[in-house]
Amino acid sequence: MSISMRRALALSLALSVATAACTSLIGDFSLVESRADGGLRDSSIPVDSPVPDAPTATVVATISTPPPVFIGQSVTLDASDSTTTQGVLTFSWVLESIPVGSRLSTPSHSPSYASTLTFVPDVAGNYLFTVTVSAEGATDSQQVTVTAVAPEIMFAQGDAPDAAAGSSPTLDYFVSDLSIDGGSAAPLICSDASVPSGSARLGAYSSRAFDFWEAPPGAASKFAAFTWEAFSDAGYTAHLWAGTFDASCPAIDLGTARFGPNAPFGSEPRFSPDGTRFAVFDKNWTIVTFASDGNGATHAVATYGLQYSEAGSALDPVDEQADSGYVLEPPRVTWTAAGDLAWAIPSDESDWEVVIAHDFDSAPLTTYMTCSGVTPREIAMLPDGTVIASYRDSREGSEDMYRLKPDVLLRCVHEVRYTMGTSTASVATDFALSPDGTEIAFLQRESLDLDAGPWPEGIPGGYLFVAPVSGDAPVQISTERVLYGPRWIAGGAALSFTRFDGIATPTGDIASSVVVVGVDGGSERIIASGDGVHSFVSTSGSAACSAASGRRGESLPGTMGALLGALASIRRRRPRASGR
Numbered sequence: 001m002s003i004s005m006r007r008a009l010a011l012s013l014a015l016s017v018a019t020a021a022c023t024s025l026i027g028d029f030s031l032v033e034s035r036a037d038g039g040l041r042d043s044s045i046p047v048d049s050p051v052p053d054a055p056t057a058t059v060v061a062t063i064s065t066p067p068p069v070f071i072g073q074s075v076t077l078d079a080s081d082s083t084t085t086q087g088v089l090t091f092s093w094v095l096e097s098i099p100v101g102s103r104l105s106t107p108s109h110s111p112s113y114a115s116t117l118t119f120v121p122d123v124a125g126n127y128l129f130t131v132t133v134s135a136e137g138a139t140d141s142q143q144v145t146v147t148a149v150a151p152e153i154m155f156a157q158g159d160a161p162d163a164a165a166g167s168s169p170t171l172d173y174f175v176s177d178l179s180i181d182g183g184s185a186a187p188l189i190c191s192d193a194s195v196p197s198g199s200a201r202l203g204a205y206s207s208r209a210f211d212f213w214e215a216p217p218g219a220a221s222k223f224a225a226f227t228w229e230a231f232s233d234a235g236y237t238a239h240l241w242a243g244t245f246d247a248s249c250p251a252i253d254l255g256t257a258r259f260g261p262n263a264p265f266g267s268e269p270r271f272s273p274d275g276t277r278f279a280v281f282d283k284n285w286t287i288v289t290f291a292s293d294g295n296g297a298t299h300a301v302a303t304y305g306l307q308y309s310e311a312g313s314a315l316d317p318v319d320e321q322a323d324s325g326y327v328l329e330p331p332r333v334t335w336t337a338a339g340d341l342a343w344a345i346p347s348d349e350s351d352w353e354v355v356i357a358h359d360f361d362s363a364p365l366t367t368y369m370t371c372s373g374v375t376p377r378e379i380a381m382l383p384d385g386t387v388i389a390s391y392r393d394s395r396e397g398s399e400d401m402y403r404l405k406p407d408v409l410l411r412c413v414h415e416v417r418y419t420m421g422t423s424t425a426s427v428a429t430d431f432a433l434s435p436d437g438t439e440i441a442f443l444q445r446e447s448l449d450l451d452a453g454p455w456p457e458g459i460p461g462g463y464l465f466v467a468p469v470s471g472d473a474p475v476q477i478s479t480e481r482v483l484y485g486p487r488w489i490a491g492g493a494a495l496s497f498t499r500f501d502g503i504a505t506p507t508g509d510i511a512s513s514v515v516v517v518g519v520d521g522g523s524e525r526i527i528a529s530g531d532g533v534h535s536f537v538s539t540s541g542s543a544a545c546s547a548a549s550g551r552r553g554e555s556l557p558g559t560m561g562a563l564l565g566a567l568a569s570i571r572r573r574r575p576r577a578s579g580r
Helices: 002-007 197-205 310-314 560-572
Strands: 009-012 017-024 029-036 074-079 090-097 117-119 123-137 138-149 152-159 171-176 185-187 210-213 222-230 237-246 252-255 269-270 277-281 284-292 299-304 341-346 351-357 366-372 379-381 387-392 399-406 410-415 427-433 440-446 464-466 482-489 494-504 510-518 523-530 535-539
Touching: 002 171, 017 399, 074 366, 117 123, 123 399, 138 341, 138 482, 152 210, 152 482, 152 510, 152 523, 222 277, 284 341, 310 341, 341 379, 366 387, 366 410, 379 427, 387 427, 399 440, 440 482, 464 482, 464 494, 482 510, 494 523, 510 535, 523 535
Parallel strands: 009 029, 399 427
Antiparallel strands: 009 117, 017 029, 074 117, 090 123, 123 138, 152 171, 152 535, 171 185, 210 222, 222 237, 237 252, 269 277, 277 284, 284 299, 341 351, 351 366, 379 387, 387 399, 399 410, 427 440, 440 464, 482 494, 494 510, 510 523
């Protein structure tokens, strides 16, 4: 189903055509009434003929109650199982009641002759419909209630108050619902461990430090997240947590044993499609999977196969070494529809490959496909076996978004190129597939396009685009610059991201906001903001968390300007002539 179809509300009412503009919490849509008689009316009966005194048919209206949906999701009511002993059924739909704040209505009660009705709830609550079926003078009615649920979003927030204020720096994760009254942000981890000031700042921007799995409407979504915690000697370690959005603190504590101290700590949470398990990298770059409830088996599936000391020259188009102070992360693991794991890894000087492993200890690796170019930070594998990846065909080229498949020799074939980078500074990264696998959201930036003024030196990100996986032209969704994201929420009805709000003074750090927008664009809703001085917020994305960091026993840099300057160096500079 196309983007516009998912957002349109079609009430098929005979002999009338009208459109009413509505504004939901996460986008604009139209209420459309259209004739859909399908030629089913008996033309032998005059339009103004009286209704027969006695029905000649027995009619039974049948409609099932659909499961709850998110605000902004399309829902179809289906009365096609209704029956009649004679004649042809016609159908009339009436919206009897709506939640407070909803702007949906049915201005006419004329029969529509259509057995289905599709609408999009605009606020949380119950929507009561009556369907009346008729044939040969007989009628029957049934009512159905549709429950709409406000989606929730998870984000990171770090606070680094002035030392004179007497408060300690903090780093936590929060969940906020998108109800009509704005909802409230609730903490998810509530760790009381001490946090270095720089860590609070970096953690808020660490777009690969957490992941969440959105549950069906009405159920509790799940999360996995890392925090950084300080030692008495001023060093720090990583700490892994898991839990659900509706649980009280503290979250499930999965400990620190596998995750630091010493770089590269641990990173990259990624949930399986059903939410029962998630994968992370430990401090040795071993891919480890956990049960999301903390009670199932833990599997050390495989070691990534690349030493951290080699990462600076192998994973990014620069030849920095790991001991230079950069935090490099391996490409994020994805899950297949069959419950296996897949990831990208360099195979030689000019190639990379996708490998697949089962989710158990010391699993053997299978090479799925080999491609030429620079190893991508993230891949996604579709049920049909095609792969989505954003990468450079060469170290001197632009970074573009592709849909790939293996040929008979397991070499990479480009099926679709979603972007058209025109310079080496062109970047398309941070992508996410929609829950139904039909659309891809990604960030793209050209060196000269899409910005009236210069993009600040050293700032990651781009502008948010959405494109059908089938390969149609992408559509720009965001009007302002985006740092991290995107993340699909509300079952695919909306997207969240971290917006770039500018450089704060006097710190030189980044001011940012966590934002939600409907996939058709429209107004952006701000969920949380950071001023770049004392508070810092971010969503999770797939951009490399390549910000400078002190090693154990050293303090973190004092400002995010230094951290993100290092990130820019890692992501944007070209290699020296010596190459890898």
